Amino acid sequence: MRKIAIGIATLLLAALYALCRLLLQQQRIVCISRQSDSAPVDFRLIKEYCERRDPPWGVVILAKQLRNPAAYLIEMIRQVYYIATSRAVVLDSYCIVVGLLHDRIRVPVIQIWHSLGNMKRFGYTAFGTEEGHSEATARLMHMHEGYDAIATSSLSFADEFAAAFNAAPAKxxxxxxxxVDLLLNEQHRARQREAILTAYPQLRGxxxxxxxxxxxKQPAANEAEAAAALIGAVDFDRFNFVYKPHPVSKQVIDDQRVVTIPGGQFDALFVADVIISDYSTVIxxxxLLDIPVYLYAYDWDTYREKRGLTIDFENDVPTLFTGDPRAIMEAIESDAFDHDAFQAFVRRNIALPPRGTCTEQLCERILALAEKPAH
Incomplete structure (x- = not known):
């Protein structure tokens, strides 16, 4: 039944795409995301660069999470129109329309993914894990098919990335x-920090x-207890404690001493003096911000079984990795962090361009593909 439904949806989308292809093609790029309902910062920077360029290129950003399948159908129709009338498509995640129309789209499709570096298995390399997708469904939906090029922050993990997208490494x-440009820009960092302190004045001092x-995908059984233990280890006379939830996480920390700064207007990283994470590429x-980072692995034994990993957290990441919140706070209070070792680790995963900016490097590659005749 599912296969029939997907087949019918594909035929309808293909018919709509063929009709839209009769319309005038614009000198424009369409950027599509399912990561949030607001324009991702990477897409905003692409838009700013392309519209300033001579000659300028138009950029349309379509950002919408898939919460209600019926409502998302309208968004898919918009996506088809802009894919058919633009010169290139840029994605930061899996796009249903691109997957189902993978062999029909006549303009280049570039996947830039939404996270820096390499850390966890995803896509085709996550089949069979609790955190991954169903292989049968993924293949029915043609997940990650139809890409002409795939951006990666470092070719040091090209094989793992290519396998995740089931793509030839040459792509x-x-x-x-x-x-990355914003993280490296000291003036931007200072402005963002001051904006956050103005909005949350209790963080000053x-x-x-x-x-x-x-x-x-499935919260750890001890998630709430682990968060409470971490907060309980904090000396609030000396430190503020800010919670930066993942954009699609449902975890809530209900403690009046904790300041929650969700993504959107502010990025809490810019106000951080210390960061505590776990298995997130936020590290x-x-x-890049040269902020000490410590890893709170409160569910390590179960997480590594649920989610395949591409790095050895215990040995590859040069920082404290522990499930003991008091050990983390002791390390923070004694400033037990090796900045040089951590910088070397980051540079292996984030290959900065020898000249120009990361935005320029990516945009010029996208535009070079967009300027080629339609295939």
Whole structure:
């Protein structure tokens, strides 16, 4: 039944795409995301660069999470129209329309993914794990098919990335995400920090610890207890404690001493003096900001079984990795962090361009593909 439904949906989308192809094609790129309902920062930076370029290119950003399948159908119709009338498609996650129309789309499709570095198995390499997708469903939906090029922040993990997308390694090119430029821009960092302190004045006067755990498809059984234990270990006379939830996480920390700063207007990383994470690629962003990072592995024994990993957290990441919150707080209070070792680790996963910006490097590659005749 599911196969028949997907087949019918594909035929309808293909018919709509064929009709839209009769319309005038614009000198425009369409960026599509299911990560949030607001324009992702990487897409905003792509848009700003392309519209300033000479000659300028138009950029349309379509960002919408799939919460209600019926309502999302309208969004899919919009996606078909813009895919058919643009010169290139840029994705930061799996797109249903691109997957189902993978062999019909006549303009280049570029996948830039939404996270920095390499850490966890995903896509085709996550089949058979509790955190991964069903292989049968993924193949029916043609997950990650139809890409002409795939950006990666470092070719040092090209084989793992290519396997995750079930793509030929030759499709990969090295280009860190545009938001790296913001992390490296001291003036931007200072402005963002001051904006957060203005919005949350209670954070002034003390060092700020930012806790940003990864998203878990199935929350750990001890999630609430682990968060409470971590908060209980904090000296609130000396530190602020900020919770930065993952964009799609449902975890809530209900403690009046904790300041929750959700994604959107502010990125809590810019106010951090110390970061506590776990198995999240946010540790690469922390490294680019040169902020000490410690890993709170309260569910390590179960998580590593549920989710395949591509790095050895206990040995590859040069920082404290523990399920003991008091050990983490002791390390923070004594500043037991090796900045040089962590910087070397980050540079292996984020290959900064030898000249120009990350935004320029990525955009010029996208535009070079867009300028080629339609295939």
């Amino acid at each position: 990969l090119f090295e280009a860190p995400l545009p938001r 003390r060092e700020t610890i930012v806790y940003c755990p990864t998203f878990r 690469y962003e922390a490294g």
